[in-house]
Amino acid sequence: xxxxxxxxxxxxxxxxxxxxxxxxxxxxxxxxxxxxxxxxxxxxxxxxxxxxxxxxxxxxxxxxxxxxxxxxxxxxxxxxxxxxxxxxxxxxxxxxxxxxxxxxxxxxxxxxxxxxxxxxxxxxxxxxxxxxxxxxxxxxxxxxxxxxxxxxxxxxxxxxxxxxxxxxxxxxxxxxxxxxxxxxxxxxxxxxxxxxxxxxxxxxxxxxxxxxxxxxxxxxxxxxxxxxxxxxxxxxxxxxxxxxxxxxxxxxxxxxxxxxxxxxxxxxxxxxxxxx
Numbered sequence: 332x333x334x335x336x337x338x339x340x341x342x343x344x345x346x347x348x349x350x351x352x353x354x355x356x357x358x359x360x361x362x363x364x365x366x367x368x369x370x371x372x373x374x375x376x377x378x379x380x381x382x383x384x385x386x387x388x389x390x391x392x393x394x395x396x397x398x399x400x401x402x403x404x405x406x407x408x409x410x411x412x413x414x415x416x417x418x419x420x421x422x423x424x425x426x427x428x429x430x431x432x433x434x435x436x437x438x439x440x441x442x443x444x445x446x447x448x449x450x451x452x453x454x455x456x457x458x459x460x461x462x463x464x465x466x467x468x469x470x471x472x473x474x475x476x477x478x479x480x481x482x483x484x485x486x487x488x489x490x491x492x493x494x495x496x497x498x499x500x501x502x503x504x505x506x507x508x509x510x511x512x513x514x515x516x517x518x519x520x521x522x523x524x525x526x527x528x529x530x531x532x533x534x535x536x537x538x539x540x541x542x543x544x545x546x547x548x549x550x551x552x553x554x555x556x557x558x559x560x561x562x563x564x565x566x567x568x569x570x571x572x573x574x575x576x577x578x579x580x581x582x583x584x585x586x587x588x589x590x591x592x593x594x595x596x597x598x599x600x601x602x603x604x605x606x607x
Contacts, residue, residue, distance in 0.1 A: 359450040363458030371462070377428075381466040384424060385474035388417060392541060393481060400542050407482040414478035415495060415567035416540035418471055419560050422503020423535065425467040427527040429459055430510030431520045437606065438520075446604070453600045460507050467503050471496060487573030495570040498584060502563050505588040508595035515602040540564045559587040 371377050389410075397409040433456075436442045445455050475483070485492050509530075514523050537551060538544075538560040544552045555561045562580040569575035 356451050356454055359454040360458050360461065363455060364461050367458060367462040378466065378469070380428060381425060381470040382473060385417070385421065385470050386477055388420070389413065389474060389477045389481070392417075396541070410478055410481045410483050411486075411572060412543075412568065413541065414474065414483050415571045416538075416564035417474055418495065418499040418567050419502070419538075419563040420535055420540055421470045421474060422467055422499055422506055423531055423560070425463055425470060426503060426506040426510045427524065427531065428466075429463045429507045430512075430514030430523045430527060433459060433511050433514035434517065434520050434523050437515070442603070442606075452604050453596075456511055456596075456599060456603060459511065460504055463507055464500060464504055467500060468496075471499065485571060487570055491570040491573065495567040498566055498570075498581060499563065502559070502584055502588045505591040505595075508592055508599055512595050512599040512602060515599060515606055534558060534560050538564060559584060562587070 392413055393406055393410055397406045397413070400409060433442070442455070446452070510523070510527060513526060514520075517523055517526065535541075537554050538558045539555055540560060544555045544561070547555065562583040565575070566577060566580035566584055569577045569580070
């Protein structure tokens, strides 16, 4: 679907976002989502990271690091520990691709075309989020499928399992707004990737995703306690394994998700309107 098919009965583009009704906004978002899906259909290589990343990471950590972390012969228990933590990681890695994609669209002039059209500016970015949530769910499904092949068990209820997936998705969607803002703020996709890695590496490895934090130095253990990825990993782990504290890490994760979304979404939409 081309950008030209998105229309709305309003006056000047760029100044009438507040006059566009909810139903019109939803139509615009739907049209833009279809456009993004058609792009993926024509370029399926864009799904490689969502498909291959969970496979590579789970095999790498279970068979290369699992014995050292959990002890030889305890790899299945490490799978029980690792997979819920990696659910937290999927959102962050998929989110990085959102910022790169937005930056490339601006460089190609696609976003300039959208900004001349009588559509809500937020609809362009929300459509990106919707499609990337789909990619994140695909990556999570492949991760869980690999986990089941390696011996993962759902020891909690199906409702708790669903809650873990939803919690990871909500937090991942919030992170996407950070990377959209980053993609709108720097000049090149390479800069987006470089700055994203500076954020991703400390948060991922300074957390409880891959290993318990009790053996870490005191200063690093203190950092993991305030790291939102640790709270998400702990909540998902408790939900999938059917034991452990759930309420506190879940509330902390949701609090982070709401705060990130409220702050960065408004900044991203404002930057989208004014970016030259």
